[in-house]
Amino acid sequence: MIVLKLGGSVITEKDRPETLDGDALERAADAIAATRESGPEDLVIVHGGGSFGHHNASEHGVTTTEGTHDASAALDIHGAMTTLNQFVLRRLLERDVEAVPVHPFSAAARDSKGELDLPTGQVETMLAEGFVPVLHGDVIAHAGAGATVVSGDELVAELARALSADRVGLCSTVPGVLDDGDAVIDRIDDFETVADVLGTSEATDVTGGMAGKVRTLLGLEAAASIFGLESLASFLEGENPGTTID
Numbered sequence: 001m002i003v004l005k006l007g008g009s010v011i012t013e014k015d016r017p018e019t020l021d022g023d024a025l026e027r028a029a030d031a032i033a034a035t036r037e038s039g040p041e042d043l044v045i046v047h048g049g050g051s052f053g054h055h056n057a058s059e060h061g062v063t064t065t066e067g068t069h070d071a072s073a074a075l076d077i078h079g080a081m082t083t084l085n086q087f088v089l090r091r092l093l094e095r096d097v098e099a100v101p102v103h104p105f106s107a108a109a110r111d112s113k114g115e116l117d118l119p120t121g122q123v124e125t126m127l128a129e130g131f132v133p134v135l136h137g138d139v140i141a142h143a144g145a146g147a148t149v150v151s152g153d154e155l156v157a158e159l160a161r162a163l164s165a166d167r168v169g170l171c172s173t174v175p176g177v178l179d180d181g182d183a184v185i186d187r188i189d190d191f192e193t194v195a196d197v198l199g200t201s202e203a204t205d206v207t208g209g210m211a212g213k214v215r216t217l218l219g220l221e222a223a224a225s226i227f228g229l230e231s232l233a234s235f236l237e238g239e240n241p242g243t244t245i246d
């Protein structure tokens with residue numbers, strides 16, 4: 001089974017609040033639909049926020065550790081993410097991908113140490129019934145902090161563990177993790193050796209950009225690939241484009 005993240009930086013115009021990158025989303029949906037036709041492999045999709053979610057979270061001062069007890073602030077962030085989720089579902093449904101939503105705000109929580117608890121029973125039943133569950137970065141209740149952001153990357157890692165994913169892919173706006181000469185790093189197995197080149201996102205981003213991504217993926221059993229949209233089809237066909245994190 002595959003867990004795939006569609007980065008918010010790919011499917012939105014990340015530096016223009018609440019602006020979809022319609023062409024990119026259609027290309028991603030085309031690649032997903034094409035491989036659904038050729039194989040019965042289970043697929044779980046998670047999408048990030050891009051210009052939906054990060055701007056709202058930033059305005060309310062909410063991050064993965066700084067929470068809010070203001071329900072309308074939480075709903076503002078959640079609402080932006082569910083709007084984007086509707087766009088993603090719609091593009092997949094138009095291509096006969098049986099995509100259904102899972103909204104983490106209603107399913108997950110953090111304990112007082114910030115550890116994520118994401119029950120996956122509903123996702124497993126969806127998969128068994130032939131659906132493609134589509135989760136998204138969101139706000140979730142956080143013991144002692146109100147509600148904090150959960151990134152799509154954290155959800156990917158948790159789903160990969162809980163569902164024993166065979167393959168994990170993060171489709172982002174870059175062709176992989178880049179070194180200081182902008183060449184794609186083939187393989188990363190240790191954070192410290194690449195820490196110097198890992199930055200945050202260039203756009204508004206409350207969840208840590210590339211550094212957060214690499215840190216989150218390094219702890220996984222399954223190898224993960226970070227690649228650009230041009231390589232999504234080849235990833236789904238079984239190749240390992242971009243940077244492999246293991």
Ligand SMILES: Nc1ncnc2c1ncn2[C@@H]1O[C@H](COP(=O)(O)OP(=O)(O)OP(=O)(O)O)[C@@H](O)[C@H]1O
Binds near residue numbers: 007049050198
């Ligand atoms: N060494 C690096 N290699 C590649 N990208 C890097 C590096 N350091 C920082 N970045 C930044 O990380 C960004 C990708 O992280 P970002 O969190 O924006 O991706 P995403 O997951 O696609 O989007 P979102 O978080 O909105 O879902 C790149 O656009 C780039 O600006």
Ligand SMILES: C=C(C)CCOP(=O)(O)O
Binds near residue numbers: 053
């Ligand atoms: C900012 C919010 C609500 C979602 C963040 O998800 P990410 O784009 O995967 O980091």
